[in-house]
Amino acid sequence: MDKSKRESIGNVLFVALVVCLVCSIVVSTAAVALKPRQDFNAELDRKLNVLVAAGMLEDGQRADDEGRGIEELFEQFEVRVVDLRTGDFTDDVDPDTHDQLRAARDPQRSERLSRAEDRAGIGRLEHHAIVYILQRDDGNIDRIVLPIRGQGLWAAMHGFLALESDMRTSAGLAYYQHGETPGLGGEVDNPRWKGQWDGVKLLDDDLSPSIRLVKTRSPEGSDAARFEVDALSGATLTTKGVEEMVRFWTGDKGFGPLLERLRQAEAS
Ligand SMILES: Cc1cc2nc3c(=O)[nH]c(=O)nc-3n(C[C@H](O)[C@H](O)[C@H](O)COP(=O)(O)O)c2cc1C
Numbered sequence: 001m002d003k004s005k006r007e008s009i010g011n012v013l014f015v016a017l018v019v020c021l022v023c024s025i026v027v028s029t030a031a032v033a034l035k036p037r038q039d040f041n042a043e044l045d046r047k048l049n050v051l052v053a054a055g056m057l058e059d060g061q062r063a064d065d066e067g068r069g070i071e072e073l074f075e076q077f078e079v080r081v082v083d084l085r086t087g088d089f090t091d092d093v094d095p096d097t098h099d100q101l102r103a104a105r106d107p108q109r110s111e112r113l114s115r116a117e118d119r120a121g122i123g124r125l126e127h128h129a130i131v132y133i134l135q136r137d138d139g140n141i142d143r144i145v146l147p148i149r150g151q152g153l154w155a156a157m158h159g160f161l162a163l164e165s166d167m168r169t170s171a172g173l174a175y176y177q178h179g180e181t182p183g184l185g186g187e188v189d190n191p192r193w194k195g196q197w198d199g200v201k202l203l204d205d206d207l208s209p210s211i212r213l214v215k216t217r218s219p220e221g222s223d224a225a226r227f228e229v230d231a232l233s234g235a236t237l238t239t240k241g242v243e244e245m246v247r248f249w250t251g252d253k254g255f256g257p258l259l260e261r262l263r264q265a266e267a268s
Contacts, residue, residue: 044070044071045176046176047070047071047074048070048176049159049160049174049175049176050074050077050132050145050160050174051070051073051074052160052172052174052194053145053159053160053161053162053171053172053173053174054132054134054143054145054160054162054171054172055143055162055171055172055198056073056076056134057070057073076134077132077133077134077145078132078133078134078135079095079130079131079132079133080095080130080131080133081093081094081095081098081128081129081130081131082128082129082130082131082255082258083127083128084125084126084127084128084129084253084254084255084257084258085127085257086257087255087256087257087258087259087260087261088258088261090128093128095130098128098130100126100128100129100130100147101126103126103127103128104122104123104124104125104126105124107124109126109127109128110124110125110126110127111124111125111127112124113125113253117253118248119244119245119247119248120148120149120150120151120241120244120245120248120249121150121151121156121241121244121245122149122150122151122156122248125253129146129147129255130147131144131145131146131147131255131258132144132145132160133145136165140165140266141165141262141266142164142165143162143163143164143165143171144162144163144167144262145160145161145162145163146160146161146162146163146249146254146255147159147160148160148161148245148246148248148249148254149245150241150242150244150245150248150249151241151244151245152178152179152180152185152237152238152241152242153180153181153185153235153237153238153241154179154180154181154185155178155179155180156177156178156179157175157177157178157179157180157188157238157241157242157245158175158176158177158178159173159174159175159176159177159178159188160173160174160176161173161197161202161246161249161250163202163259165266166263166266167203167259167260167262167263167266168201168202168203168207168259168263169199169200169201169202170197170198170199170200170201170202170211171197171198171199172194172197172198173194173197173246174194175188175189180235180238181235184232184234184235184238185232185235185237185238185239185241187232187233187235188232188238188242193230193232196229196230197229200226200227200228200229201226201227202227202246202250203250203259204227207256207259207260208251209246209247209248209250209251209256210227210247211227211229211243211246211247211250212224212227212228212229212243213228213229213230213231213232213239213240213242213243214228214229214230214231215230215231215233217230
């Protein structure tokens with residue numbers, strides 16, 4: 001082919017079209033082929049964070065490529081669905097297929113929260129939530145892990161909050177998805193900051209959500225200090241988001257009714 005024909009507009013466009021076509025086939029084939037792997041890894045990350053929140057796995061501890069280790073530990077949990085309107089467990093919804101975030105967008109399966117109710121900034125609240133229960137040998141609950149979410153500074157933050165058997169004391173907190181700035185709001189991932197959530201009281205004696213993220217701690221041993229976690233420095237808005245979402249999900253509109261039922265069951 002002579003040079004002028006090879007560099008004609010038609011030829012250049014043809015070559016560009018073929019390159020685009022080949023690239024798009026490669027990219028879409030890779031996306032389709034890797035989707036199951038991506039879904040598997042997302043699921044594994046979710047399980048890992050349930051375990052981290054429950055204090056059963058060190059931060060940074062990993063599984064092998066097939067997720068063994070995490071899967072084995074995760075099998076100790078009983079996975080149940082809770083009706084958030086009543087606080088009752090239900091078998092009407094399958095935890096294996098229930099997608100809480102999708103349900104929250106469906107008017108048939110969620111409710112719109114009023115401005116006063118919506119302290120976590122989630123807009124709509126799904127009717128059903130999945131919780132993870134760790135039982136003791138005597139059949140009583142040792143820990144329960146609750147999914148929580150709420151607005152951070154830049155985006156919604158998604159995580160897990162674990163409670164001890166008294167249903168008032170935190171056993172741990174872990175976020176698996178957020179858009180906060182590394183070094184500022186992103187310090188929610190810092191193991192040292194997260195470590196403070198083991199043993200802090202979430203509900204006061206009247207069972208009202210009372211967690212406080214503070215810049216200055218109350219004197220050690222004081223009553224107020226039991227409800228305090230350090231604020232994230234330089235990240236007041238993320239801090240407020242974390243405080244509000246933990247209060248929301250441990251309150252009446254969140255898992256409050258479930259926690260009350262479990263508390264009564266433990267007492268009886
Ligand atoms: C680039 C950039 C990123 C920021 N990221 C965060 C963040 O992730 N979380 C947050 O609360 N504040 C973030 N801030 C700071 C807020 O804008 C605001 O100044 C801060 O929340 C005030 O907190 P302070 O009172 O502790 O200084 C960021 C600011 C800048 C300029």
